[in-house]
Amino acid sequence: MRVLLMAYGSRGDVEPLVAVAARLRDLGVDVRMCTPPDFAELFDSVGLPLVPIGEPVRPFVKGVLTGKTQAPAEGLPARAAAMTATTYEAVVTAAEGCDVILATGLLPAAAGARTAAEHLGIPYVFVACFPAYLPSPHHPPFERPGRPFPPGVTDNRALWDLDTETMNDLFGTGLNAHRATVGLPPVARFRDYVLTDRPWLAADPVLSPWLEPADLDVVQTGAWFRADDRPLPADVEAFLQAGEPPVYVGFGSIPMRDADGVARAAVEAVRARGRRVLLSRGWADLAVADDQDDCFAVGEANHHALFPRVAAVVHHGGAGTTTTAALAGAPQVVVPQMADQPYWACRVAGLGIGAAHDGPNPTYESLSAVLGVALAPETRVRAAAVAETIRTDGAAVAAKLLLDQVG
The missing domain is CATH 3.40.50.2000 (Glycogen Phosphorylase B;)
Structure with missing residues (x-):
């Protein structure tokens, strides 16, 4: 069996995948990684092959958050479209011969990963490391760059409906333009396409519980801890x-x-x-x-x-x-x-x-x-x-679920 794990984002998006990769290797699974090249040294240290996605993210993130490059809202649809296409190109090559793709991190990149899975005809799983990515009546979405919530709107369902429109505007057009170039039909709701109707939540149920009832069939695995016995410097x-x-x-x-x-x-x-x-x-x-x-x-x-x-x-x-x-x-x-x-x-x-x-x-x-x-x-x-209540078996649970997904 061969699995591709994809994360586009910071160290916090990438590190949990290392934990799952280790568990999968223990089960005899061939694991491939797809992330920005910033983390090549991390993967080298644990012996995981990396197919890099695009350019390093650290210089861009540093420029935006320190005000040295354009504000996040300026040109966001174009940047998201480029991220989707770049991720697709990396993943569709890296996932050749794979049985399943698991994706996390920024949603435009995950959209590229799902499109690659669709093109290859293999299963795709999206995992969030926090609930605020996932629609629920129990919490609001977080505000997107340049798109503050309207004054006076506090109902969570109404805010999630607005988030659907926002994500279609910011990210959906670019996704569909890319899909047309690879012979795939457009999708109507960007967020639903990326998350699927059964996303995973890699968060501890005490620290970050998923509350029912909810609109999605969320699978909460627990947080993904990397087994790390490195001594301190x-x-x-x-x-x-x-x-x-x-x-x-x-x-x-x-x-x-x-x-x-x-x-x-x-x-x-x-x-x-x-x-x-x-x-x-x-x-x-x-x-x-x-x-x-x-x-x-x-x-x-x-x-x-x-x-x-x-x-x-x-x-x-x-x-x-x-x-x-x-x-x-x-x-x-x-x-x-x-x-x-x-x-x-x-x-x-x-x-x-x-x-x-x-x-x-x-x-x-x-x-x-x-x-x-x-x-x-x-x-x-x-x-x-x-x-004393924090679970440490989340990565093992996720690895077993991935095997079940293919089987």
């Missing part, structure tokens, strides 16, 4: 052993408009609480502004080994970081920037395992306030209790 290990547990600060694959200001505010706020700081560089290129020994900057590190040893995790609210911190029992401060991140901020605060920062631009004062919540003894007790 020697310099990180030395810093951890040199004092009390530090506060981790990192924003993953999210560049920041004022990275220096954010790093400075975070370090000062953590120090004011009498804590040391472990600063993750990430795509924001966060850096330590002084040479004091209570602050250390780290690059790539195994979060599963690191998070159980920190006092709190301050982060952007990506699905993977949120879930890994929850599994570690580490209190969290979520500073949401975009997309699903406000959802995760609300879940962390609602569960009592941390605090949600108000908005994407942290200051010394605002971080001081939410750190007070996260570092409170009762928050750590609650985080430890929730950690």
